Amino acid sequence: MGDSFVIAIDFGTAYSGYAFSLTSKETQDDVFLNRWGKELGLETPKTPTCILFNEKEEFLKFGYEAKTTYMKMRGEEATNHYFFEAFKMALYGTKLNKDVTITAANGKSMNALKVFTSALSYLKENALTTISANTAGMKLIASDFTWVLTVPAIWDPSAKQFMREAATRAGIVTKGTEDKLVIALEPEAASVWCKKLPAEGFVTQNHNKDSLEQTPGTQYIVVDCGGGTIDITVHEVLDGGALKELHKASGNNMGGQTVDKKFKEFLRKIFCDGVWDEYETKFPSEVQKMMYDFAVLKQEDEDVQITCTFNLGEIAQRKKDMGKFFETVQGASWHGGSIKITKEKMKSFFNESLNGISKSLREILKKALNIQFILLVGGYAESKILRFxxxxxxxxxxxxxxxxxxxxxxVRGAVQFGRNPEVVASRKSAFTYGIATCQSFDKSKHKAEKKFTTGEDDFCNDIFMKLVEIDEGVDCNETKEHIFNPVEADQTEMNLSFYRTERKNAKYVDEWGVKNVASFVVNMPDTTQGMKRDVRLEIRFGSTEITATATDLVSGSTGSIKIDFLTKK
Structure with missing residues (x-):
């Protein structure tokens, strides 16, 4: 029963939501999406990724409710509360550990893991409540479901693991049922959904009537245009509809929020002489409202008008006449209570982001793969300027x-991925991975300072033994096996240390560009066979997370981990 029940959480930089399925059918029609904002007269597929805590760091609200509550707060009340938005970007490009903190709107910091855990806990409870209300008295609990959590493909493995840790703390899975939580890569999930769509399921240039999965050999690029990241994957459809990754995940942090940031910088330029800064400090919730209006307007490709609030007008007119603020800027004018921004000026806010996306796409297309389609997905893809x-x-x-x-x-594709993670049959490795080993010392090959002696034998330490090479294709079920032996007869444990690099080859683990990413210990209690004991290492690189198991074949003792990428303090 449980496996056919899937809940997928799309935890986005700007917006979050979830979808679920209560059947095992492989159709698109049985994926249900929760709608948000009914209390505000809205019905949207996602809710803003905003979270509010009180002054004691206790969770209060998430989504629209967090946003509207915070927007109504004044002065000291707003300063005492912790309000976070776009906090997912704290995980992009940073070295993560469990103690990382993030800064709230009031300038104070909180533990990031606590913020993420509270957000996921809210989404989990909301999903279970919604489903129970629609299953005629059938009480379902978290462990009845396979859970899918989406993350950007270009994230570092430490960020993926950070999300898994937060999900576990949120009670989505418990120790021992970790395999009920599937980490899905956002552009892959979108690809799984889009490959089934008929021609009329797309807005733009028409293609032939078949869905992409009905034409094996079709190659396409999925560009997931999110609020924070642009996340790109390249797939080929195999016979039977499974997908093969043709190019390792790429992208950047040039998502839709870079456009919002440019808009805000422009407002600061118009309302100069400290007017905008004063407004932002005194009325943070009104700035939020303006940014929210802009998010809707930026989907169009035309002149836009944004209402100037009473408070902004008042602060501005204490300095000078309203019309004067617009004399020094191009592309904006004052229209009796509104700020009018020209279509050209609107486009200029997109330039940096669009150039970043084009650059990433050009790099892929010049590799001369036989790409037929570019698929644009994600909330930012709803902007006509981006699509054009x-x-x-x-x-x-x-x-x-x-x-x-x-x-x-x-989120719809993530539900299908949860039912069948093997739909992505092979991926490209994002790095060269290796393990630290010892070899018999050979002075013609090895550095003298790496030599150490045990018993009568000389060994060379710190050798990088390559397990998989950057850009190498790895099947999702493929397991790589290696046998290791102890270097000392009375050794009772073996420490296995994993390293990664963007280089194709490295000789030693302490060379430039080689980074230690994980280690674990296997116990070897039975020493009767001395150095003739085998430890078998099995590693899976092909799924969205790397797992490794090492077994002492004499005692049967095992060490098994999802490789721990969270850096230690």
Missing amino acids: HIKAEFGLQCKVLCPFRAQEAI
């Missing part, structure tokens, strides 16, 4: 497709 740009830039080489409701593709 990609079509203008690449439309002659490939057909540019965008599914209707591009924001929903990831």
Whole structure:
């Protein structure tokens, strides 16, 4: 029963949501998406990724409720509460450990793991409540489900593990049932959804009537345009509809929020002489509202008008006449109570982000793969400016497709991925991975300072033994096996240390660009066979997380881990 019940959480930088399925059918129609914002007269597929804590760091609200509550707060009340938004980006490109902190809107910091755990706990409870309300008295609990959590493919493994840790603390899974939590990569989840769509499921350039999965050999790029990251994966459809990754995940942090940031910088430029800074300090919730209005307007490709609030007008007019603020800027004008921004100026806010996306796509396309389609997904893909740009830039080489409701593709695909994670049959390794080993010392090959002696034998330490090479294709079920022996007869444990590098080859683990990512110990209590004892290491690189198991074949003792990428303090 349990395995056919799937809940997928799409935890986004700007917006979050979940979808679920209570059948094992492989159809698209039985994936249900929760709708948010009914209390505000809205019905959206996701809710803002905002979270509010009180002054004691106790969780209060998440999503629209957190946002509206915080927006109504004044002065000291706002300063005492911890309000976080876009906090997912704290996990991009940082060295993570369990003690990392993130800063709230009031300038104070909180433990990041606590913030993420509270957010996931809220989404978990909300999902279970929603489902129970629709299953006619059937009381379902977390362990009845396979849970899927989506993360950007370009994230470091430590960020993926951080999310797994937060999900475990949130009670989504418990010790011993960790395999009920599947980590899905966002562009892969979107790909799983889009490959099943018929031609009429896409907004843009039409393609032939078959869905992508009905035409084996089709190669396409999925560009997941999120609020924080642009996340790109390249797939080929195999016979039977499974997917093969053709290029390791790539992308950048040029998501939709870079556009919002440019807009805010422009407002600061218009309302100069400290006007905007004063407004932002005194009325943070009104700034939130303006940014929210902008998020809706940026989907269009035309002149826009944004209402100037009474408070902003009042602060501004204490300095000078409203019209004067617009004399020194281009692309904006004052229209009786509104700020009018020209279509051209709006486009300029997108430039940096669009150039970043184009650069990433050009790098992939110049590798001369036989790409037929570019699929644009994610909330930011709902912007016409972005879609027109990609079509203008690449439309002659490939057909540019965008599914209707591009924001929903990831979470809907994640449900299907949860049912069948093997739908992505092979991936490209993002790094060269290796393990530290010893070899018999050979002075013609090895550095003298690496020599050490045990008993009568000389060994060379710190040798990087390659397990998988960067960009190497690895099947999702493929296990790599290696046998190791102790270097001392009375050794009672073996320490296995894993390293990674972006280089294809490294000789020693302490060379430039080689980083220690994990280690674990296998006990070898039975020493009767001395150095003739075997330890078998089995590693799976092909799924979204790397797992390793080492077994002492004499005693049967095992050490097994999802490789621990969270750096120690």
